[in-house]
Amino acid sequence: MNKWYKPGAALVLASVLTLTGCSGSDNAGNSPGSSPASSSSSPAPSGTPADSSATSQDTLITARGGDSAALDASIVTDGESLKVTQQIFEGLLDYKPGTTEIQPKLAESYEVSPDGLTYTFKLRQGVKFSDGTDFNADAVVFNFTRWSDPKSEFKFEGDSFDYYDSMFGPDGSRVIKEVTAVDPGTVKFVLNQPQAPFLQNIAMPPFGIGSPTAIKEKKDKFKSEPVGTGPFVFKEWKRNDSITVEKNPTYWQQGLPKLNKVVFKVIPDNSARFTALQNGEIDLMEGVNPDDLKTLEGNADLQKIVRASFNIGYLGFNIKKKPFDNPKVRVALNYAVNKEAIIQAFYGGLAEPAVNPMPPSTLGYNKDVQDYPYDLEKAKQLLAEAGYPSGLPEEMTFYAMPVARPYMPDGKKVAEAIQADFAKIGVKTKIESPEWATYLDDVKKGEKDDLFMLGWTGDNGDPDNFLFTLLHKDAIGSNNYSFYSNDEVNKLLSEGQSETDSAKREELYKQAQVLIKQDAPWIPLVHSTPLLAGSAKLAGYTPSPTGSEPYTEIYFK
């Protein structure tokens, strides 16, 4: 029998050898210390430090979990799109790196009239769009008209300017009355009513100015072939795979950008992305699992990069439902959450406990508001005072986020930790975690959930963007998922929108935070600091708290 077996075995063995042989010979050819020429011919897999330092690197491969939806900054609302559009477009103003403090960009300076109704911007001279079109007052007017005029012929099929509508009011209640070109270098904005965060809003990435020529010519293709004045020029988009931008040779800032090319690569799985980084296939990544923090810190070829915290993750009460219509019950549960333990266990320590519904770096943050400490006895006592001496009679439905977000890396596990603490004070919960689209649908209707988890990342550093957006009665039906409404808070937040005196404004928001803390529509959980990781040679990168930033200053050491 033995002789029958040999040829077949040889066949299998041979094929095994062919496979392993492939990789083996490749390894030899690409061993560390191979010449720059050979490493450039097949540089992918080796990823050894020797390989990439052989040539001075000017291409940045940055990886993230999902693809952009479109690349016309004004029509998108997702972070993954804005991450790329920020390389291509610039606005009149932007934020100082790493902060939400505004600074001039395409506008050199601005003046505000005493009544707060007229803003005059002096534009930077000699700036051109990357297609050669002049940047001037007409270009600014063209863009703002495109966004505000619902009948604009340049509002292409399917376009909606959501950020414009939400920052400057929807059609019918626009904040900006008109935008006019005074002369080629001056643009005047006239407002219908004063808007306190106007400049803060103008600096947001969705209001980057696009080339009028390109918009007119490319029409609905503009969203996949964008043209702006930014440091990089759009090159190629392989959907769900990569977006490539290249250095803008005519960029107005001398000597910038320092990189020649940036590739935004989509790698959906966090672990696989981290493997690719360690393997040298990418240079920068977002969404590091807290579990991988130790490996990251122990690897000399990599560096940990932390994005300043600018978000809130919270546990919301559905106030429409009993017994959470009773503030005492809500406060009682506030005492029953151990935020420190959650942060250590699920955020790798990279978060701070939240006290107010907005992060401490926001204007008007009230430092004097005290958090409800973790105190189960006190919680039980309050529950008893509210008429529930032996805990809540019914099991509560607790919606736990099914998707990972910077403010909530693992919703189900955090929910389980909270569930255990709630059980200790006699509050039984049932965790449900339907798929994301269903989840949003359900919490918006507020019929199935009693408790839910959500969060928010700030867009522009203004308190209005947190408090009004999340807790004003006008936000019920959009982002006020708690159905929270307190007349006094509503009044304060509405006044805050139009008060132009900064000190008075801060005062309004501080008062609102005190009231909100008393009412406890949420259990504010954490302000997390999103974790990034990059090659140790990467320099000049300052992540913005808003979640995305231009890569103008990045280079490789």
Next chain:
Amino acid sequence: MLNYTIRRLLMLIPVLLGMTIIVFSIIHAIPGDPAEVILGEKASNSSKEALRKELKLDQPLLVQYGDYLKKLAAGDLGTSIRTREPISAEITPYLAATLELTLVAMAFAVFFGVNAGILSAWKQNSWFDYLSMLIALIGVSMPIFWLGLMEQWLFALELKWLPSIGRMNARDPVESVTNLYLIDSLLSGRADQFWTVVKHLILPGIALGTIPMAIIARMTRSSMLEVLRSDYIRTAKAKGLSQMFIIYKHALRNAFIPVLTVIGLQFGLLLGGAVLTETIFAWPGVGRYIFDAIASRDYPVIQSGILIIAFIFVLINLLVDLLYAAVDPRINFK
């Protein structure tokens, strides 16, 4: 044969029509609002309302379905809600990426599966038989997710033999013409790029091919066992024919019909259902495209995507049926 083919192709129409009805009812039965998911938390209510209007989500389901069929009949697969791009253009590179990976995975699965199956049958109850069937059992029950991560850890991270993710080195992209990178790299005359593409295919190819390989191995073994017991094989042995000749010329041919069926089914399955492999290896394929579309309730993409996959699946099955005749001349289609 020609008649048979035409008849089978005509039968496609009711099958695909049935598919559209099933898919359409399922996606509209699951809760979740595309306007909510696609525009996201930052969008205003008025623009969500406008999107619902534009997508005709406020219309009765029958009207929506009628519209969809009308467009489909005119060859219009619709437009993605999320990206606003026509699906027919958008899906091509995804299909190419999936096809390339599937071909490699199936080549791996067929080569190893068939040979291991033959050997196991030939050497029934030997250590090789036990070992390969044990491996096949593990292969069938292996979570692809885990296998993929382990492959990346071992071959990319520890041994540094192979790249861990993607179709190509992002620092040296292939110029896409056909979107099949093996072909594109050759078209641009870059042998080094071709080699890099091959290396990118190995790990995901093995991950994706493991389960089909195990299934094929088991099927080949049982089918071969039956054939090897038959009289004509004994006769062949008695005549003193070489063992290779007996196995591959006489036995395999007769044992191959059920194996071919399994191969065809697996091939079709991989083309549509490689979501896990595509996620782990950041492969921009059609599985992930449809999977993402389900998450964002991108109805047109789900509908048309599944329809295309179903179409391909049915075509492959037809092809397999036609191949029966080639393998076994006794089979005759009338």
